[in-house]
Amino acid sequence: MANVTLRGVSKRFKNLVAVDDVSIDIADGEFVVLLGPTGAGKTTTLRLVAGLEKPEAGSVLIDGKDVTGFAPSQRDVSFVFQQYSLYPHLSVRDNLAFPLKSPAHSLNASQIKARVEHVAELVQIAHKLDNRSTALSGGEMQRVAIGRALVRDPAVFLMDEPLSSLDAKLRGDLRVELKRIQKELGATLLYVTHDQIEAMTMADRIGILDEGRLVQLGTPREIYEDPVNVHVAARLGQPAINLLPVSVMGGVSAPQSASTMGIRTEHLDVIGQGTRASDNDDAAMKVAATLERVEFLGDQNRLHLRMGDHRIVTLGDGDIEYRIQPGSEMTLRARNALYFDQNGERVRG
Amino acid sequence: MPNNPPSILDRSADKAAALTPARMSRSIKGLSDRAVAWWFIAPTIILLLAINIFPLIWAVKLSFTNYRANRLNAEVKDVGLRNYERILTDPDIWQAMQATAHFVFWTILLQTLIGFALAYLIDRKFRGHAFWTTVILIPMMLSPAVVGNFWRFLYQPQIGLFNYIVTFFTGAEPSSFQMLGSVDLAPWAIVIVDTWMWTPYVMLICLAGLRSIPDYIYEAAEVDRASNWRRFWSITLPMALPFIMLAVLFRGIENFKMFDMVMLLTGGGPGSTTEVASITLKREAFEKWRTGYSSAFAIILFVAVFGLANIYVKALNRVKQR
Ligand SMILES: Nc1ncnc2c1ncn2[C@@H]1O[C@H](COP(=O)(O)OP(=O)(O)O)[C@@H](O)[C@H]1O
Numbered sequence: 001m002a003n004v005t006l007r008g009v010s011k012r013f014k015n016l017v018a019v020d021d022v023s024i025d026i027a028d029g030e031f032v033v034l035l036g037p038t039g040a041g042k043t044t045t046l047r048l049v050a051g052l053e054k055p056e057a058g059s060v061l062i063d064g065k066d067v068t069g070f071a072p073s074q075r076d077v078s079f080v081f082q083q084y085s086l087y088p089h090l091s092v093r094d095n096l097a098f099p100l101k102s103p104a105h106s107l108n109a110s111q112i113k114a115r116v117e118h119v120a121e122l123v124q125i126a127h128k129l130d131n132r133s134t135a136l137s138g139g140e141m142q143r144v145a146i147g148r149a150l151v152r153d154p155a156v157f158l159m160d161e162p163l164s165s166l167d168a169k170l171r172g173d174l175r176v177e178l179k180r181i182q183k184e185l186g187a188t189l190l191y192v193t194h195d196q197i198e199a200m201t202m203a204d205r206i207g208i209l210d211e212g213r214l215v216q217l218g219t220p221r222e223i224y225e226d227p228v229n230v231h232v233a234a235r236l237g238q239p240a241i242n243l244l245p246v247s248v249m250g251g252v253s254a255p256q257s258a259s260t261m262g263i264r265t266e267h268l269d270v271i272g273q274g275t276r277a278s279d280n281d282d283a284a285m286k287v288a289a290t291l292e293r294v295e296f297l298g299d300q301n302r303l304h305l306r307m308g309d310h311r312i313v314t315l316g317d318g319d320i321e322y323r324i325q326p327g328s329e330m331t332l333r334a335r336n337a338l339y340f341d342q343n344g345e346r347v348r349g
Numbered sequence: 350m351p352n353n354p355p356s357i358l359d360r361s362a363d364k365a366a367a368l369t370p371a372r373m374s375r376s377i378k379g380l381s382d383r384a385v386a387w388w389f390i391a392p393t394i395i396l397l398l399a400i401n402i403f404p405l406i407w408a409v410k411l412s413f414t415n416y417r418a419n420r421l422n423a424e425v426k427d428v429g430l431r432n433y434e435r436i437l438t439d440p441d442i443w444q445a446m447q448a449t450a451h452f453v454f455w456t457i458l459l460q461t462l463i464g465f466a467l468a469y470l471i472d473r474k475f476r477g478h479a480f481w482t483t484v485i486l487i488p489m490m491l492s493p494a495v496v497g498n499f500w501r502f503l504y505q506p507q508i509g510l511f512n513y514i515v516t517f518f519t520g521a522e523p524s525s526f527q528m529l530g531s532v533d534l535a536p537w538a539i540v541i542v543d544t545w546m547w548t549p550y551v552m553l554i555c556l557a558g559l560r561s562i563p564d565y566i567y568e569a570a571e572v573d574r575a576s577n578w579r580r581f582w583s584i585t586l587p588m589a590l591p592f593i594m595l596a597v598l599f600r601g602i603e604n605f606k607m608f609d610m611v612m613l614l615t616g617g618g619p620g621s622t623t624e625v626a627s628i629t630l631k632r633e634a635f636e637k638w639r640t641g642y643s644s645a646f647a648i649i650l651f652v653a654v655f656g657l658a659n660i661y662v663k664a665l666n667r668v669k670q671r
């Protein structure tokens with residue numbers, strides 16, 4: 001395993017800047033997740049690390065060595081592609097064994113067999129080892145693709161949305177499993193996803209990508225609690241953060257330049273049901289809202305509220321739906337608001 | 350359907366679609382859907398029966414007789430399996446089968462090797478590859494009759510370009526050898542012409558095979574540190590194999606019944622060195638007028654090609670299954 005460094009890496013396709021001056025330092029054994037919407041440049045960033053694309057500017061270092069001009073085969077990386085790129089004419093077993101049959105490894109047949117079977121257990125595909133790789137479901141194919149990466153012991157693992165095609169249950173299982181395997185191997189892993197839960201649960205650090213730029217890099221907690229702009233704040237949190245003009249909340253002490261405030265759903269408490277905010281409530285950030293709809297999710301209820309022209313969402317306890325009806329008025333109190341200026345940049349007050 | 354409660358799917362277009370066949374079948378003079386379907390395919394079936402199936406059955410029948418098409422009034426006797434026995438022991442027939450085997454084997458081997466190599470080069474997408482693809486395809490677009498005549502001139506010992514090219518590379522005297530006139534060279538002369546003409550076709554099919562391999566497979570192999578050599582042997586070749594096998598099948602069947610081009614080039618000569626099966630068959634049927642005998646020969650050829658093709662298609666399917 002090794003550390004990986006991107007230094008001011010840029011890549012353009014004709015007029016489109018896919019990756020724009022990205023710098024990241026990934027420590028040995030670190031799990032870094034790049035999070036961003038489709039088209040943010042996540043795949044391109046991974047391909048730059050793998051050597052499948054050549055950057056216009058900047059350099060890529062693996063284990064302290066500048067590998068910018070190196071071919072993929074010289075870089076000692078393993079890659080899980082977004083579209084599970086199995087070798088369709090080979091069996092599952094041969095797919096898993098393929099990377100081991102490189103002259104870079106000097107394994108004999110029984111060592112390869114043992115390694116393949118061990119990895120097949122890890123990704124829970126052992127029972128299909130002798131299937132044709134095209135006779136698998138999408139989820140099974142993706143597990144084989146992950147297994148093909150894990151079968152080697154590369155300097156760095158690169159994974160491009162490896163779980164996005166799996167069903168929810170398997171995704172949850174593999175999320176935990178992948179994190180465990182990574183810890184166990186002490187693997188350096190650069191992982192790409194658009195799924196915030198994957199990012200939050202697995203990452204040591206998350207990098208937020210938007211239009212090719214690395215907007216923020218930090219631990220999941222830093223990114224969640226201390227976002228640098230509206231875009232990052234809105235990317236994490238389910239339901240998404242409530243964004244309101246500062247003027248909507250009465251009596252707030254917002255910083256001078258702030259124009260938007262963001263309040264996460266868990267920071268918006270219902271303090272009075274069936275009542276309007278009255279003058280003798282002392283807390284500063286209070287607001288009256290009308291309940292429009294309750295979404296029952298089992299462990300929690302999402303309250304969709306209307307506040308003048310604005311819609312907001314907050315959480316209520318499990319049985320709140322028995323106590324209030326759509327149309328009822330309620331009073332809310334906001335805590336820990338985040339402020340943003342006109343350009344969406346964070347204003348710290 | 351009539352008893353189902355109305356659903357959202359019962360939009361007017363769906364209703365119309367559901368109703369149309371029933372109304373139509375009533376309006377076409379009381380014909381049912383099935384009958385209408387039969388009317389549509391009947392012309393094709395009749396044509397197939399008339400020009401394929403009936404002659405085949407008729408030939409089977411004739412193959413058991415001593416019928417001669419040039420003696421219409423002669424008595425036709427049933428000779429049982431005698432025609433078949435004589436064919437299988439006739440040295441001339443075996444000579445023809447050997448000439449055919451030589452021709453089929455070498456043309457397929459050369460066309461597959463050269464065709465695949467060309468396809469592999471063109472798939473590298475070098476500059477001007479579209480232009481060269483078109484140039485390479487030209488021979489295939491000519492008629493075999495044109496190609497036959499054309500190559501007779503190229504093979505002329507005194508004026509032919511072919512002999513001069515050979516001279517250029519080997520230094521041998523141009524008129525010291527005759528491609529079409531020599532017993533040793535003539536079988537190779539027809540192989541060269543067929544290869545010249547049909548390699549482009551094999552190349553085209555191989556190119557389709559190579560283009561069907563997605564780029565990301567190669568990228569995966571590159572990341573997996575497979576050498577170029579290994580990428581070729583364990584990805585390119587196996588994934589293009591069904592296409593290559595298809596090309597071999599088409600060329601094999603086609604060359605097993607080769608007639609026109611060889612007829613124009615050598616007429617089966619010198620002696621009978623290039624007399625492939627179809628030429629022998631034509632001699633028996635329309636020069637010697639042994640209709641019953643040649644029918645039996647045709648049936649044997651048919652069964653042989655049909656059987657081999659069937660075995661081959663099974664193998665092809667197994668390769669595709671992997
Ligand atoms: N080979 C390519 N040619 C042209 N444009 C590309 C190519 N690959 C990616 N792009 C463009 O670069 C941008 C980033 O793409 P990508 O890295 O695949 O994003 P993501 O993986 O985050 O969805 C997109 O706008 C995409 O259309």
Ligand SMILES: [Mg+2]
Binds near residue numbers: 042043044082160
């Ligand atoms: Mg992508």
